[in-house]
Amino acid sequence: MPAIKLTNLTKTYANTSKPAVNHLNLEVNDGEFLCLLGPSGCGKTTILRMIAGIETISAGEITIDNTPVDSVEKGCFVPPEQRHIGLVFQSYALWPHMTVLENVSFGLKIKKVPMAEQQRRTQDVMEKLHIAQLASRYPAQLSGGQQQRVALARMLVLNPKVLLLDEPLSNLDAALRLEMRSELRRIHKAFGTTIIFVSHDQWEAMTLASTIAVMSDGQLQQVGPPNEIYTKPVNRFVAEFIGNPKLNLMPLHNIQSPLSAHLHQRFGQLQNFDCCAIRPEEIILSTTPQADALPMQISSIIPTGGSWIIELKNGEDQLHYSTQRHPQWQTQEQVFCQLPELALHFFTPTGSRQSLTKGQC
Numbered sequence: 001m002p003a004i005k006l007t008n009l010t011k012t013y014a015n016t017s018k019p020a021v022n023h024l025n026l027e028v029n030d031g032e033f034l035c036l037l038g039p040s041g042c043g044k045t046t047i048l049r050m051i052a053g054i055e056t057i058s059a060g061e062i063t064i065d066n067t068p069v070d071s072v073e074k075g076c077f078v079p080p081e082q083r084h085i086g087l088v089f090q091s092y093a094l095w096p097h098m099t100v101l102e103n104v105s106f107g108l109k110i111k112k113v114p115m116a117e118q119q120r121r122t123q124d125v126m127e128k129l130h131i132a133q134l135a136s137r138y139p140a141q142l143s144g145g146q147q148q149r150v151a152l153a154r155m156l157v158l159n160p161k162v163l164l165l166d167e168p169l170s171n172l173d174a175a176l177r178l179e180m181r182s183e184l185r186r187i188h189k190a191f192g193t194t195i196i197f198v199s200h201d202q203w204e205a206m207t208l209a210s211t212i213a214v215m216s217d218g219q220l221q222q223v224g225p226p227n228e229i230y231t232k233p234v235n236r237f238v239a240e241f242i243g244n245p246k247l248n249l250m251p252l253h254n255i256q257s258p259l260s261a262h263l264h265q266r267f268g269q270l271q272n273f274d275c276c277a278i279r280p281e282e283i284i285l286s287t288t289p290q291a292d293a294l295p296m297q298i299s300s301i302i303p304t305g306g307s308w309i310i311e312l313k314n315g316e317d318q319l320h321y322s323t324q325r326h327p328q329w330q331t332q333e334q335v336f337c338q339l340p341e342l343a344l345h346f347f348t349p350t351g352s353r354q355s356l357t358k359g360q361c
């Protein structure tokens with residue numbers, strides 16, 4: 001049974017004509033850590049706000065544990081406080097005049113939970129988040145990462161069925177972000193909470209989530225485990241959005257292009273396809289000619305700290321190759337470039353990825 005089910009979910013804000021979220025269907029299973037990933041303005045926050053109940057829906061339905069909480073057809077709307085959902089925003093304002101302990105226990109106090117239980121639950125969650133030793137401090141006396149953990153504790157103490165996190169790490173510096181990522185993974189393991197996490201940082205999504213839902217322009221593009229999204233993108237948008245350095249795109253119908261000629265020579269008629277792509281780490285480079293290898297010249301070698309990006313040129317064609325091994329080549333040197341068939345992605349003019357012979361991958 002999915003913890004959350006979104007069916008044909010649509011949101012069109014007042015005074016706008018284009019839906020911010022458009023006929024979205026998504027199931028989030030109990031205990032899943034799902035990341036909504038997509039460029040700015042694609043509708044990620046709007047989805048979280050609708051699940052939390054702080055934004056109404058325009059069409060479709062949201063169910064939590066099989067119970068509709070917002071449905072246009074059924075005319076029902078469950079208010080946010082009855083949805084048992086915790087929402088942590090990018091700016092996680094803590095109560096500045098309350099200590100950490102008071103901040104964390106505040107929600108239980110409001111709910112009139114008996115004092116002994118309040119104390120037990122507050123202590124338990126503070127220990128799990130490693131902030132028990134900070135109990136008597138005020139927010140101004142905490143680091144960004146510690147404040148972040150207090151904000152999470154404040155939500156987790158209420159035992160939410162679902163935790164919604166809207167870019168909660170975006171205010172942190174790189175080192176803290178890394179620390180908080182492992183913290184979030186640990187929290188997810190310790191509490192088993194269903195988490196929906198919004199990010200536009202693909203690296204964050206790939207390293208944290210058990211499932212990624214890629215969005216573009218209010219529409220869901222693909223849902224799956226991170227590795228599947230990376231290796232089997234359903235379309236060109238997903239393929240290009242995921243991956244750093246970016247996917248190499250090779251035009252197939254440019255008579256000036258040696259790459260295009262090379263691919264036609266190997267694969268014959270490619271009139272159904274618009275372009276072909278390969279990830280930078282999938283290219284095989286060698287200094288000696290190989291079967292099915294294309295000569296290219298190294299135009300630059302860029303160290304990126306622990307890995308290298310090598311720019312390759314042949315006429316107007318350009319490819320990026322990436323490696324974690326110290327490159328043995330020099331700039332201007334000629335190398336031979338193999339593009340393994342299994343690593344190639346072929347895209348139709350509408351952008352969907354298809355195999356050469358068997359239709360949709």
Ligand SMILES: Nc1ncnc2c1ncn2[C@@H]1O[C@H](COP(=O)(O)OP(=O)(O)OP(=O)(O)O)[C@@H](O)[C@H]1O
Pocket residue numbers: 013014016020038039040041042043044045046047200
């Ligand atoms: N209250 C509102 N009224 C009208 N339009 C809105 C409102 N809130 C958001 N939008 C529009 O809806 C679209 C989706 O916005 P949303 O904030 O959900 O995107 P997002 O993917 O979370 O973006 P970001 O990554 O920048 O936070 C955008 O075009 C935005 O301008």
